[in-house]
């Protein structure tokens with residue numbers, strides 16, 4: 282299924298990748314010389330386990346330097362001011378323990394800080410759909426892995442940042458939450474203000490992907 286191009290909007294963001302290379306020293310490249318313009322809507326980063334999806338997301342998030350090439354988005358660039366770049370991105374490493382010592386509400390406040398277009402009402406409805414209501418006054422360390430992931434997933438979906446990066450978003454989610462996630466992603470596919478890159482080993486056949494990128498891409 283193909284969505285109409287939200288790139289036609291005058292202020293639509295565009296992530297420009299020029300000869301992007303991703304990999305680790307002494308190992309075969311995971312991504313060799315990728316040049317692309319990613320516009321608003323959904324991009325699927327597909328590939329088997331170990332193909333490099335998480336590593337590419339970390340590079341797009343400005344959390345890991347590329348092995349070569351450049352990235353540009355909304356006046357920011359990499360290599361360049363990495364803090365300016367990160368302000369444009371919503372990214373949470375699924376393996377992070379950074380929020381364990383916080384309460385759920387403090388975690389949400391942290392994730393939505395410096396995000397003026399964050400949609401509070403959307404976050405509330407996602408938190409409801411994800412079954413988070415009974416957990417909002419708990420500490421993050423008290424939540425199951427799936428519930429912890431739902432907290433930042435709801436923040437990611439409600440974010441107003443130009444670039445949202447989701448790593449295996451269905452991992453550890455129950456069936457009802459996966460349905461809510463799919464509905465939220467279907468809405469984002471039509472959002473002209475946001476570029477959403479999803480790394481996943483699943484095909485997601487019902488969503489309107491604007492672009493599918495298969496890894497490894499040498």
Ligand SMILES: Nc1ncnc2c1ncn2[C@@H]1O[C@H](COP(=O)(O)OP(=O)(O)OP(=O)(O)O)[C@@H](O)[C@H]1O
Pocket residue numbers: 305308311328329330331332333334335336337482
């Ligand atoms: N710090 C590192 N140093 C060297 N190699 C690494 C490092 N981190 C990851 N790798 C290797 O890079 C490759 C890609 O890993 P990555 O986690 O990006 O894959 P993935 O597609 O996200 O896998 P999965 O679907 O299992 O999460 C793997 O072979 C992994 O062992």
